[in-house]
Amino acid sequence: MSTTLLQTLEVNPELCSECHFCRWACPYEAIQLEVGKKEGAKIDLEKCRTCGLCSSTCPSGAIRTLYYPxxxxxxxxxxxxxxxxxxxxxxxxxxxxxxxxxxxxxxxxxxxxxxxxxxxxxxxxxxxxxxxxxxxxxxxxxxxxxxxxxxxxxxxxxxxxxxxxxxxxxxxxxxxRERSRKVIFNKDRCIWCGTCVDLCPYDAVKLLPSQRVAEFDLSKCMGCGICVARCPAFAIELEGFERSSFLSKVGKGAGILVLACQWAEFAWGDELAGMERRLPEGVELVYLPCLGLSDQLFVLEALRRGRKGVLVLGCPEEECKLEEGSKAASRYLKELEEKLEQVGLSGRVRFSTASPRDPTLLEKEILEFSKQLE
Missing domain, CATH: 3.40.50 (Rossmann fold)
Incomplete structure (x- = not known):
């Protein structure tokens, strides 16, 4: 009999051949399997990141991810x-x-x-x-x-x-064809402040004293966007998420805007995910490549244009796909909350974490935030 785990994973012990391929494939050591017990793979849901590698590796079809069927x-x-x-x-x-x-x-x-x-x-x-x-x-x-x-x-x-x-x-x-998202750097705007150097988790940028400008090593850049969100001179953009186009996107409409890390949530923003989830009326979801890109300007622009509130949703820090994205966003948004409180807008921004393991988390956060805004 199959067992569904947190609505995202299905394990059928009767099909398991105890080959251990799933355990070897899992990057997070989330799978245990005891030969001879006929119990199938045991998945530690605290460690599982719903990557789907166990399912695609299993030769007998004993493990099935319910996302993107x-x-x-x-x-x-x-x-x-x-x-x-x-x-x-x-x-x-x-x-x-x-x-x-x-x-x-x-x-x-x-x-x-x-x-x-x-x-x-x-x-x-x-x-x-x-x-x-x-x-x-x-x-x-x-x-x-x-x-x-x-x-x-x-x-x-x-x-x-x-x-x-x-x-x-x-x-x-x-x-x-392999590719990865990278930053776009405008050296003519750089003021040589060193903010990007201090914040980059991957040592992908350094300062050039002779030219008084920063220099990026794109072979190391992971595209987290932390440097983009904090650059005071707007000298850095992230490919595909350029500031001008993104500001216009977050500023449209009313109600609640959800700025979500694309790795923290699968069920609500993509019909192909197969979860049949629908956002409540008046709620709009916009994905970020990582919460490290959650520039305070995005939040301020959304509020300036009439958004009732902004819910920022990221991965738990220990599950961040880009090391420090969630940690950086939490710190930046705490700073922003202090500023908003000074101008009478306290409570209009909420930071929370979620995981694709439980597709109901976003709905709960929206309901709680909606009550908070009433």
Whole structure:
């Protein structure tokens, strides 16, 4: 009998072959399995990050993630000839440019998943069998994978599938292209203050005394956005989340704005997640690539344009995919709360944490925040 865990994971001990593949694949040591007991995989829900690697690795189908079910992916891709599969961390801001650079000829459909490591070869083969002629997979660069092993697992499966298809004489075009989101630096605006150097968790920036300007090492940049949110000269932007376009997005509408880290919540902002969740009326969800990018200006602009309140939702600090994003956001927002209190706007901003393990958390936070704002 299958057991559903926190509405996101299903384990069927009767199908488990006790091969231990799931335990070896898990980046977070969240799986235990005792041979001979016929109990199947035991998953520690405090450690599980819902990456989906256990499910895509299991050869017998004993573990199934309920997020992004295969049937919804196949349905979305029905009738498509050119498909691009991207990760939340690798999705290009300019899809047309990415298509041209990949050499793809057809008009593409992009399907974005939390991590491409949750895709197994069987699902990719089913997509091709539906008539897809060009399949592009765009995982994060391996060292930048937010789930540690997802990109590596996907690449191995993809390359093996491509080799098998070539030997079979199949003519589908399969393209693998790694990419990761990086900062965009305008050295002409830099005031050589060193804020970015002090805050970067990855030592990706340094000051050049001879030129009185900062210098970024993009090979180290993880795209967390912490430097972007704190740069006093607005000299740094994050690819795909440029300040001008993002400010206009958060400033639209009334009611409650939810600024959510894209790794903290899967169920509410994407129909493909398969959770059938609907935001309450008057609530709008806007994703950030990491809560490190939660610039105080975004919150202030939302309030200035009539938002009733702003709920900032991030990962718990120990689960932050980019080391210090949640910690930095919590600190910045506490500073902002003190300023808002001085101008009579206390209580209009709320910071909370959530995990995809429990898709009901966001709903609870919205209800509590709504009562607080009454």
């Amino acid at each position: 295969e049937e919804l992916l196949l349905s979305r891709a029905q009738g498509v000839e050119t498909l691009i599969l991207t990760c939340r961390g690798s999705s290009p801001p300019d899809l047309e440019k990415a298509v041209r650079e990949s050499g793809v000829k057809g008009r593409p459909l992009e399907i974005r998943l939390p991590c491409l490591g949750r895709l197994d070869a069987g699902t990719m083969m089913k997509l091709l069998s539906q008539g897809i002629k060009e399949l592009v997979v765009m995982p994060c660069e391996e060292e930048f994978c937010r789930f540690e092993r997802g990109s590596r697992a996907l690449e191995r499966r993809f390359l093996l599938l491509r080799k098998v298809l070539l030997e079979m004489g199949r003519k589908e075009v399969l393209i693998l």
